[in-house]
Amino acid sequence: MINYEVYEQEIEKGNVKNGYIFCGLDEELIKDGISLIIKREVSEEFKELNLIRIDGMNTSFDDIMNACETMPFMSAKKVVVIYRANFLHEKSDSTGTKIYNDIKKYVENLPPDTILIMYYLLNDKRDKPNKNKKLNTTGKFLHVVYCDKLKRDKYLKKVSEVFKEKGKQIGKVELMYFCEKVQSNFDIIKREADKLISYCEGREIKKDDINLLILNSNEDDIFDLIELIATRKIDKAIDIMKEILYKSDQHMLIISAIEKHFLRLYEIKIKISKGKRLEDIISEYRLPQFVCEKLMTQTNRFTEKQLMELIKICVKTETKLKSTGIDKNMEMEFLLINTLTVKK
Template structure:
């Protein structure tokens, strides 16, 4: 298994193999990695014929095999992409296991004119692809690439490339500030870049514009934490809470942020019942539309009663944190465990 840096260098050297398996959390990042091969191997005028995309969640072995066996049209190579190939996950259903076993036997002898690329998305940041036995087996025949987070300099350079592709220059100071504020996910990065470019139009981007339009990374952490509470994955929620505390050892600030988030979800839940829509929340909360859409989606995981009780739990925990001589981290863990007791 190799990382993105090694993979990128190999592609730039022209050292392109016949088969790849990509995995990571960031689908846009993976798509950018695929484009490195596509741009080198498939001329624009032949993309409709020599570039095949197959939905890995709705396919079968015969469809994949037939796509790989068909000769390229007026070219030396064709690229077959199996996106969201969930049958590559360490655990899959019976149909996924069947496809995987058939693919495993096939990829040992791919046609020389075919470049097969399969990718799947990791469940979360604690999902370790190096422990996936399926990848270890496929790695004997295909190159497995983990699209992990880029190192700081590479990350900033790639984000700068996003602005350049959109025809917009951004200053070095503003670029570094943008990278600090934005979530390390290229789907979000591209959307945030679009917002900034459209908002600033022909003038240069300033730090004040970034502050105005972007949610903070701490808000993203709290959103992820609440999402795990909603699906009752408390062990993972505790892991995220510890990561937040590691970045900012401020228990009162974190409990206050969680409380405000539950309170906002409660408010949105009530207003949705009265007929409010996403545009109303964009105007009221002065948040980007996609953030409001995420909040609306998250409210569906809770009842009004649940949200009210969760706010009370946060208030009680905040009161305890103000006391002296207590283990604050343990109190935060108790809060997360107690959310399991709140019924709909």
Template sequence: MINYEVYEQEIEKGNIKNGYIFCGLDEEFIKDGISLIIKKNIAEEFMDLNLIRIDGMNTSFDAIMNACETMPFMGEKKVVVVYRSNFLQDKTDSSGTKIYNDIKSYISNLPPYTVLIMYYLLNDKRDRPNKNKKLATIGKSLTIVYCDKLKRDKYLKKVSEVFKEKGKQIGRTELSYFCEKVYNNFDIIKREADKLISYCGEREIKKEDIDILISKSSEDDTFDLVELIATKKIDKAIDTMKEILYKSDQHMLIISAIQKHFLRLYEIKIKLSNGKKVDDFMSDYRLPQFVCEKLIMQTNKFTEKQLSELIKLCVNTETKLKSTGIDKNMEMEFLLINTLTVKK
């Protein structure tokens, strides 16, 4: 099994295998990876003839095999893409198991002129391809490409390419800001980029444009609030809290989010003292590098004792919010004011 970065390097070198299986959470990211092979193997004018796409959720082994066995037209290679190949998932129904078993027997005899590509989507963040026994077996004949989240520099470069493909340049500062604001999913990234490009027209993209078009996530709000607590800017923290409550009048969800954030900072603090690095946090929390770096920087603004006390404050506030007949907004403000009393 290889990750996306290794796969990309191999394709750039021209080391293209006869078969691949892609898996990950981001389908648009997987499709971009597959397009690298297609462009390397098929001339634009023969794309309709030498590229075959098959719906993996509504197919049979015979359909896949027949597509692979057909000779390419006016070219050396043809590419067969079986998208959403759910029969590759660890648990499938009897028909999916049959297709998998037939494919497993067939792939060692793939024609030299065919590149067979199959992909399936992972169920959630906890679903890991290295736990899939089917991949362990079929991976002896086909290359498994795990499309996990990219590291910061690679991620920024790929998002920058999204804008370039759409004929628009974006400054590095604005690019970093865009990446921080948008959800790390290339389907969403491309749609948000389209909105931004249409809005800005011929002029350059500015941070203000990004603020107008891409609303802050609850995670961003929580991070900003904790940052104000760290710098003891409680007046601004109260104003920020009011803005959050205005957007979502759900006190319990907000206090829970703040508590979880402090808990994560506490965990990072402990792990840092035990020698953990950025790469470890990227793996542990399934977050991109720049987000982990921001969390580490924020963690350094607190002592271990402070974070422990802040978590207790949140728990106490949550308990009070569950009581009836209290002013919930006032309790939230008390929480912020009480953070000033937490000593190092």
């Protein structure tokens, strides 16, 4: 298993292998990595014939094998990309398990003129690919690329390239400030860059523009906190709560964010029960697909009754925090402990 930076260096040297598995939380970073191979191995002239994309959530082994076995047209190589290959998750349904077992045997002898690329998204930042037995097995024949967070200099350079590709320059100071404010996810980074570029059309981007358009967010920390509440790991939840308070000593904003998150989970759970699907949630909340998928997954960890009770606990804590003469940190810890009393 190699990280993104090592992978990028290998591609720059022209050291392209016949098979890859990408995994990580940042789908845009994964797509950027895959595009390095596509640009190098597939000419624009014959791209439609020598680049095959397959939805890993709606495919079969036969579809994948047939795509790999087809000869490239007027080219030495052909690229087959299986996106959202959820059958690579350590735990998958019976259909996914069957696809994986067939692919596991097939990749031992891939056609030499085919480059097979598969990727899947990790569930959260605690999901470690080196513990995935499926990757350890297929990794003997395919190169596994773990797209984790980039090192600071590499990260700054890559974010700068996002602006350059969109035809906009950003100063070094403003770039660093932008990177501090925005979430470390290239789907979000590209969206926020678009907003800034549109707002600052015809002039330079300033720090005031970044402050105006990009709000500070503890969303990732709040999501992790809710996940620990769902799994009743309150000791770890308290540790994360302390980290959040250390970064931003604003108890009312944090309790409001937790309450809002539970409310959103409740709303999504109701919508799902009424037949709403992923695309409906994306449209209604105007959030990136990966965010909506994470929210929908998290709703499954709670019942409607639990979410209603958790919202009530948040409201009670919020009321107490408005009082004077109380230990606010202690009240936040009591909030987490009280979640243990909520039953399904």
